[in-house]
Amino acid sequence: MSNLDLRPPATPCAAGPTGPVRDLRPGRPVPLGESTVVRRLLPTLGRRMVGAWCFVDHYGPDDIADEPGMQVPPHPHIGLQTVSWLHAGEVLHRDSLGSLQTIRPRQLGLMTSGRAISHSEESPRPHRHAPILHGAQLWVALPGERRHTEPAFEFHTDLPHIAGGNGLRATVILGTLDGATSPGTVHTPLVGADIALAGGTDARLPVEQDFEYAALAMAGEAEVDGVPLPVGSLLYLGTGRRELPVRATADAAFMLLGGLPFEERLIMWWNFIGRTQEDIAQAREDWATGTRFGEVKGYDGARLAAPELPPTPLKPRGRTR
Template sequence: MSNLDLKPAPTECGGTAPTGPVRDLIEGREVSLGESTLVRRLLPTLGRRMVGAWCFVDNYGPDDIADEPGMQVPPHPHIGLQTVSWLHAGEVLHRDSVGSMLTVRPRELGLMTSGRGIAHSEESPRPHAHAPILHGTQLWVALPGDHRDTAPAFEHHPVLPEISGGNGLRATVILGTLDGATSPGTAYTPLVGADITAAAGTDARLPVEEEFEYAALAMSGEAVVDGVPLPVGSLLYLGGGR
């Protein structure tokens, strides 16, 4: 039912960050992306719209696309955000309205800043010319108010900093700063995104910022995060204050 009040009083709708750690396991819902790709949408979801400035997470694959068209997302617009393309297998051809045309490959950062407006498409190279497996995640970052109208741009960073521990843990810093290593990708708000690989039996901790919110996404394998088993394709929201 519509609210016909011409001068309604403001209503607090929530959405503030928790003051301490939580353990909220989020299962992805299946969504069709473009013409032929199914993804697991993890953010936004009912009760959880954002994790810090991260406002959108789609996880997909691994999908066998050897005889399929693969990802075919036609041109569409974005404003006021950044898209982060991150692959574990396959490749995605990015084209946009500022003249970029580049293929993003596994463990390379494809970072598009829409700012005041950009249109782009994402597609697997033509059948029989692309890798047989497609596996990755796309994330969005909400731009802060004073950067929402920044000029649109696309960045491609094939080499990213890594950190490692002697206990079988390795992390690639995708965006922001982790343990003193900083991604070359442009960030307009304090955040961190990292791809973490741990050998079987690894028991490790990573440094965190107490004022940040955190979440963990399982891309493959088995993991337990803060005592919670994390199934592949799910997101564990960890809250803040850690």
């Protein structure tokens, strides 16, 4: 997933207060590629991270039967992991490691950029892709000791499931939830899960008291901790809970994102996460000159050009509003 903003602001990755919170935020519409509009939910003003989760886009359901669908040209990343998660449709992933993988609903595409990687994402060409596209793209910030690791791509189809009773079912995408652990590689204590609620669900989901959490509404009308979730919204929940009440009068789904609050000071600019102005400037220069990030082969089109750096210095910041 790329940030296609040609004038990206310097985004301090930060989060808010500790303790239970119920902060509901709508998504901000952002064009992505040729024909996709996403709802950007992280980062936003006043809310930068949930654990190590630092970037969340929700898209669809979109009817793309006669449209190109998702078309995101080759672009670079450092210092993060990307998570692709679909409820409907298909996304074809290519990267500079030579990976070529079609990702389908409830399959995990996990790319670790480490020191440097580039990739593209696209719907299979017209008349070959599914008619509906619906999903989420997310980033996870890598901790300092792992940010220069070797790049990697993982694809997992066999993810653990939880039957919570009273109409609740969950798929663990990353990390651990209620004793079930995803095979996806993580570098900080976190969780990402897809929660499905049958109509009439009234259940309690066990969570970690030290984790902060947020719920991304994917479908239907879920109610989390007493708050109704409009589709495409993000409910920040803070920390301090041992269980999370969830309800639904009709079938609904949401993604649960959480983790230990991320304490490192970061800079997030364009598609890079670094610690210093020099980190970001060097990554931009390396992408512009065709070094370090490798080549994405097979994409029918030009790669993304890096925007100009802002005139003011980029400064790392901590977990502040």
